[in-house]
Amino acid sequence: MARHTSIESTSNRRWAIGFTAAAAFLFVLYHWIVPNSPQPVHDFVQGWFSNANTNEMIVYIIMALGLNVVVGYAGLLDLGFVAFWAIGGYVAGWLMSSFLGNFQINIFGNPAPGLEMGIHITFWWVLLLAGGFCALWGIIIGAPTLRLKSDYLALVTLGFGEIIPQVFVNGQDINGFNLSNGTQGITPIDPIKFFGFRDLGPFDLDYKFVIYSVICAGMVMVSLRLRSGRLGRAWLAIREDELAASMMGVPLMRTKLSAYAVGAFAGGLGGVVFATHINGVFAERFNFSISIIILAMVVLGGMGNVWGVMVGAIVLSWINGIGLQQLGNTINTTFNTDINFPSFNFLIFGSLLILMMIFRREGFIPEARTRLVMHEHDRDNEEVQ
Amino acid sequence: MANALQADAITVQFGGLVAVNDVSFSVPEGGIVSLIGPNGAGKTTFFNVLTGLYKPTSGVVRLGDEIITARPPHIIAKHGLARTFQNIRLFGLMTAEENVMVAMHSHMRSGILRTLLKTPHQRREEAQAHARARELLDYVGVGRYASEYARNLPYGDQRRLEVARALALQPKVLLLDEPTAGMNPQESAAFVEFVRRVREEMHVSILLIEHDMSVVMRVSERITVLDQGQKIAEGTPDEIKSDARVIEAYLGKSGVEGGR
Numbered sequence: 090m091a092r093h094t095s096i097e098s099t100s101n102r103r104w105a106i107g108f109t110a111a112a113a114f115l116f117v118l119y120h121w122i123v124p125n126s127p128q129p130v131h132d133f134v135q136g137w138f139s140n141a142n143t144n145e146m147i148v149y150i151i152m153a154l155g156l157n158v159v160v161g162y163a164g165l166l167d168l169g170f171v172a173f174w175a176i177g178g179y180v181a182g183w184l185m186s187s188f189l190g191n192f193q194i195n196i197f198g199n200p201a202p203g204l205e206m207g208i209h210i211t212f213w214w215v216l217l218l219a220g221g222f223c224a225l226w227g228i229i230i231g232a233p234t235l236r237l238k239s240d241y242l243a244l245v246t247l248g249f250g251e252i253i254p255q256v257f258v259n260g261q262d263i264n265g266f267n268l269s270n271g272t273q274g275i276t277p278i279d280p281i282k283f284f285g286f287r288d289l290g291p292f293d294l295d296y297k298f299v300i301y302s303v304i305c306a307g308m309v310m311v312s313l314r315l316r317s318g319r320l321g322r323a324w325l326a327i328r329e330d331e332l333a334a335s336m337m338g339v340p341l342m343r344t345k346l347s348a349y350a351v352g353a354f355a356g357g358l359g360g361v362v363f364a365t366h367i368n369g370v371f372a373e374r375f376n377f378s379i380s381i382i383i384l385a386m387v388v389l390g391g392m393g394n395v396w397g398v399m400v401g402a403i404v405l406s407w408i409n410g411i412g413l414q415q416l417g418n419t420i421n422t423t424f425n426t427d428i429n430f431p432s433f434n435f436l437i438f439g440s441l442l443i444l445m446m447i448f449r450r451e452g453f454i455p456e457a458r459t460r461l462v463m464h465e466h467d468r469d470n471e472e473v474q
Numbered sequence: 475m476a477n478a479l480q481a482d483a484i485t486v487q488f489g490g491l492v493a494v495n496d497v498s499f500s501v502p503e504g505g506i507v508s509l510i511g512p513n514g515a516g517k518t519t520f521f522n523v524l525t526g527l528y529k530p531t532s533g534v535v536r537l538g539d540e541i542i543t544a545r546p547p548h549i550i551a552k553h554g555l556a557r558t559f560q561n562i563r564l565f566g567l568m569t570a571e572e573n574v575m576v577a578m579h580s581h582m583r584s585g586i587l588r589t590l591l592k593t594p595h596q597r598r599e600e601a602q603a604h605a606r607a608r609e610l611l612d613y614v615g616v617g618r619y620a621s622e623y624a625r626n627l628p629y630g631d632q633r634r635l636e637v638a639r640a641l642a643l644q645p646k647v648l649l650l651d652e653p654t655a656g657m658n659p660q661e662s663a664a665f666v667e668f669v670r671r672v673r674e675e676m677h678v679s680i681l682l683i684e685h686d687m688s689v690v691m692r693v694s695e696r697i698t699v700l701d702q703g704q705k706i707a708e709g710t711p712d713e714i715k716s717d718a719r720v721i722e723a724y725l726g727k728s729g730v731e732g733g734r
């Protein structure tokens with residue numbers, strides 16, 4: 090039995106409370122409990138659930154929620170989502186460091202002492218600018234390609250996800266202009282001002298966690314509100330039956346583009362957050378496997394379902410970040426073996442995706458709607474009867 | 475009388491196959507007219523041209539005074555041409571209510587920002603859309619399924635839901651493609667009444683494709699007969715009933731009258 094109205098209204102307040110509670114717990118854990126714990130507890134938490142990994146997890150949740158708009162809501166396949174992560178990261182690199190030294194601009198910025206040249210804009214504005222810039226790129230890439238059938242769309246996005254990071258890898262000399270500092274990347278990034286009283290540098294992971302959580306909560310809210318409104322219905326209608334949607338007055342191009350733009354915006358947010366998290370932007374980190382991991386988060390979590398996608402992001406980013414390594418170490422020491430577990434990462438994610446596609450296409454925590462769609466034989470969209 | 479919808483000399487070719495051949499046709503304002511013909515006659519193809527899905531090889535379609543030939547489907551829909559589908563095409567995994575609300579898209583304004591900010595305008599618009607959707611669901615008699623996924627509805631109710639969704643577009647002309655397919659005689663009889671009621675209360679002109687002759691003869695003011703893409707007859711039910719070419723098309727060639 091589907092009770093959609095309950096999804097939007099009653100759970101709205103509940104999720105906010107649950108989310109805040111979880112974030113508060115983690116903050117207290119990392120800020121107070123762990124530092125004041127005996128060494129073994131400290132080592133255990135930092136080994137298996139380090140706060141660096143938790144922050145990265147938040148980045149992945151933001152990214153996955155963004156991709157969920159494109160893939161889960163609107164049903165458009167995107168295999169190059171990492172491109173937006175990269176672009177968002179570089180926007181942070183350009184606007185929050187001394188890298189563009191020809192300029193000296195400071196808009197509520199927070200440059201570290203001695204690094205005042207370059208552009209320094211406050212983190213919150215950079216978030217919006219990066220999101221907007223990525224949304225623009227989403228539209229640029231989407232406008233010519235969204236007319237294509239989904240297979241071709243997948244190919245084009247795949248190419249986009251390959252090309253953009255390559256541009257940054259090779260971008261230290263574009264007609265004499267240094268766009269990206271090549272493989273050396275851009276670092277350091279300006280510290281974030283924590284509500285005006287503290288600079289958050291590379292080691293303030295716990296306070297940064299609070300800020301990232303706020304952004305993540307914002308993205309959850311965006312996902313839920315858009316879903317329950319006019320645009321969300323149009324996205325789902327397109328996912329369900331594109332032709333019928335257009336004949337009910339839904340403009341296909343514009344609606345698909347808006348899904349792309351919103352997804353890309355979230356990708357940009359994730360990029361900025363990640364840049365401040367690792368205190369830099371490094372082109373080589375943006376590779377295809379990231380697009381696939383994020384896609385796996387959306388697919389595994391149950392396409393379209395915000396909570397499922399969040400769980401998918403948490404689990405997979407943990408496996409990808411430290412889980413596999415730690416499990417491997419444990420196994421290696423226990424059985425006295427010497428297996429390089431993290432090197433099986435792709436094998437695991439790849440097999441997982443394939444197995445999911447075969448046996449549980451709707452993900453582990455599916456929305457009822459996706460479950461039904463996925464197990465239905467593909468409808469023939471060509472001939473309208 | 476003015477025509478709500480007028481199609482002039484429509485021809486549609488698929489490669490070598492001429493699915494619709496030089497067919498002219500009109501729906502008078504406030505009228506109920508039918509398009510009939512044996513299987514494969516080109517009826518659905520004709521609908522697809524009217525609704526902008528197919529570009530006709532030649533010919534012009536007018537909705538009111540507006541030329542809508544080959545304009546994008548969503549524009550045509552917005553201008554007031556709504557349809558149902560021969561094979562039901564609901565948004566299966568959206569609720570019945572949401573299905574109806576999708577069709578209100580072009581009459582609503584709220585974009586991304588208003589939705590995110592939940593502005594008073596957006597909330598009012600949503601509330602109105604919800605209320606209107608409930609009304610329409612009740613109107614066609616599937617109100618109790620409002621929160622149910624469309625694909626979980628019984629077959630006949632899915633057809634009703636399609637009508638509700640089409641009405642949500644506030645159409646001037648409503649195209650129904652075999653709306654009684656799969657209905658039993660009682661349901662079909664009730665449907666005839668329903669179509670008349672919709673015409674009166676929703677102020678729409680109705681064009682239906684129908685195989686069930688008892689429905690066609692009772693509900694239509696005028697009937698057009700297609701056979702192999704050609705218009706072979708046009709007239710009142712009585713004229714059509716006694717038209718030799720129609721009888722031949724139905725009985726002589728394929729004998730599929732009352733088929734599905």
Ligand SMILES: Nc1ncnc2c1ncn2[C@@H]1O[C@H](COP(=O)(O)OP(=O)(O)OP(=O)(O)O)[C@@H](O)[C@H]1O
Nearest residue numbers: 471472488493512513514515516517518519520560
């Ligand atoms: N997209 C298409 N491509 C090629 N041929 C098509 C296409 N659509 C329809 N046709 C052909 O055009 C002819 C008319 O089909 P159409 O569906 O319009 O018939 P119909 O009158 O609706 O029949 P039915 O009563 O079975 O619904 C058929 O021969 C059909 O195969």
Ligand SMILES: [Mg+2]
Nearest residue numbers: 474517518560
């Ligand atoms: Mg047909």
